[in-house]
Amino acid sequence: MLFAALWWTGETEQLDLHRDAGFILLGMVIFRLIWGVVGGSTARFSDFLHGPRAIGAYATDLIRGRIDRSVIGHNPLGGWSVAAMLALLAAELTLGLFTVDIDGDQPGPLARLISYDQGRTVAQWHQWVFNGLLALIGLHLAAIAFHAVVKRDNLIGPMLTGAKRHAGDAAPMRPAPMWRLAVAVLVSAAIVWLIVRG
């Protein structure tokens, strides 16, 4: 929803709202990066980022139509899809901090470190990376739809609740303690505050 809001406010040049929404999303992305290290089992990068062999095996299974619902968390292809989206999102937000609008009166909070022309170039990149993000998000959503329709596997419920009815004997998701959540949120907010304040 925040992403849609950023799209809308960017297109319609409501830059003050765009900036505030960007700060919130920046905090969320920083949180997700921290959570990928200290969070619940299925949230960790080590859980869903696998080497080429696992990806190959999964892709083969996928093509042969073998269904394996005993796994929880992102599958090997979906995991890298998440990583790619996170990386592009982080790049997009970083570029946004340096972006200068065409009128030069509502620049990003770190744009004072660069010139108007450089800031305009960054704005161009900000646009390109956004198109890349749209493509990756579209791909991710298409994969989710594929799972829902062809493989009859609802992925959205488990994403929201963390609970999944699984047929196999896979270990259930181990949530992280609440204090870690609180610390991660506070650290993310502090980093954003430092950046915004300049």
Place this chain on the structure above:
Amino acid sequence: MRTKATLTAAAVALALGAAGAALAADMAGVIQARQTHYKAIGAASKGIYDELNKPTPQASVIQGYAHQLDTLAPQIPSWFPVGSGPEAGVKTKAKAEIWSQPAAFKTAADSFAVAAHHFAATAAGGDIGAIRAEYPTLTKACGSCHTQFRAKAPG
């Protein structure tokens, strides 16, 4: 006779084509110069913004940018000769409305010139508080013209 007429027609067409090409090249130059001017305005605007957001803004820095704006703003109508719009075949965000509603365009451009002149006077006063208070008025004057006469599509 027939041949001669055809040759004459061809020569005229060639001359017209050459004139057209020359005109198009001129317009490309006009549009390029216009974009350079507008980038200077944008850079000056960013310069003022950045200075105002420093812990201790220097009035002298802002005065320099304000003077640039005051010099460039009254020239704006002269940057838009007929033929330098979207029909020039060069990438430009200048909308056709600039030439189809010349009175409205002149009003908007004039109001920016007035705002730029007023801002320069305030800047000359050296009171950072007053300058800060007037900056939004200045940028609103930029924006009022842009919303009407500048296309959003990248170009």
